[in-house]
Amino acid sequence: MTYLYQEQNWQSQMSDLITSPAELLNILELSVDDLLSGALLASEQFKLRVPRAFVRKMQVGNAFDPLLLQILPHHLELEEHQGFITDPLGEEQANQLPGVLHKYKSRFLLTLTGACAVHCRYCFRRHFPYQENLPKSEDWLKIKDYLEAHPEINEVILSGGDPLTLSNRKLALWIERLTTLNQIKILRIHSRVPIVIPERIDEELVSLLKNSRLRVILVVHSNHPAELDDLTCSKLSQLAKHNILVLNQAVLLKGVNDSAQILVELSHRLFEAQILPYYLHVLDKVKGAHHFDLGTEKINEIYTEVLASLPGYLVPKLVREIAGENNKTPLFGVTTF
Ligand SMILES: *Cc1c(COP(=O)(O)O)cnc(C)c1O
Ligand code: SF4
Secondary structure, three states, X not given: OHHHHHHHHHHHHHOOOEOOHHHHHHHOOOOOHHHHHHHHHHOOOOOOOEOHHHHOOOOOOOOOOXXXXXXXXXXXHHOOOOOOEOOOOOHHHHEOOXXXXXXXXXEEEEEOOOOOOOOOOOOHHHHOOHHHHXXXXXXXXXXXXXXXXXXXXXXXXXXXXXXXHOOHHHHHHHHHHHHOOOOOOEEEEEEOHXXXXXXXXXXXXXXXXXXXXXXXXXXXXXXXXXXXXXHHHHHHHHHHHOOOEEEEEEEEOOOOOXXXXXXXXXXXXXXXXXXXXXXXXEOOOEOOOHHHOOOHHHHHHHHHHHHHHOOHHHOOEEEEOOOOOOOOEEOOOOOOO
């Protein structure tokens, strides 16, 4: 019975997302006209989308709340800036089969949905044409052939969109398919859903992941310690109890988490929830995200202080993804990036 309640609960949250800028600003008691008109304009390009549970983590009345800044459409997104383009990672070219990206030797990225629970304004996928590009059930055989022709692949990464917007039934179906291939040892799930709707970590999902033959890694995406309230942390720490490794990736964003103090606090909070910091991404130069960009100098300054303040295991790797490279590119000490 508990499980049924929870299941309904995350799904009903998914079907009750906030998409109206006026409603969001109303809830946060921010009835500022230029915020609203900017949000309405910018949301025409990339819609506002945010779960109510995430909005509850924001501070009412604070137009500069670090969680709000990540999701509120802003008129600055409409500015053109040199070097900020629609496909900064060149993913359209790397696309071999529907839903598949094989850029990194041993790892194979599978996109099963283009949908996310939240729209992050800085996301490089804001212009990516996912909808035309999802695998259907009958594409499994082609994907299987591809995997078998590439025995060096031992890890499948479910990415998106956000794979945890899918039902447990659909996830189970794909995990079962992947499990039939002996070469696949590791299943990685990249998701922001547990941060914005913690109830997504329901009993059925936990049992699906803990009973798999595959070694499971969940990589969540949290940028600020205020995202990690007690419920979120307790849901995520359940996974660790079942030998599921939980890692975090964050994006360094101007106005959101651009201080060593915030990043240090984020690492400590993650550790309390049995999550290890994995990557700290430098912003992808995607059109519409220029106002989140920090210069090289500022990034180096922040990261130097982070290094000095944390034990090595709590320091996320500072990286950038460069189109055409064979891995994420480590950045510390590099003077121009
Ligand atoms: C980031 C990424 C991966 C995973 O890389 P790791 O360094 O192993 O985390 C795999 N495929 C693509 C396309 C990626 O962008
Ligand atoms: S892919 Fe991740 S970062 Fe991008 S909008 Fe979806 S949840 Fe946000």
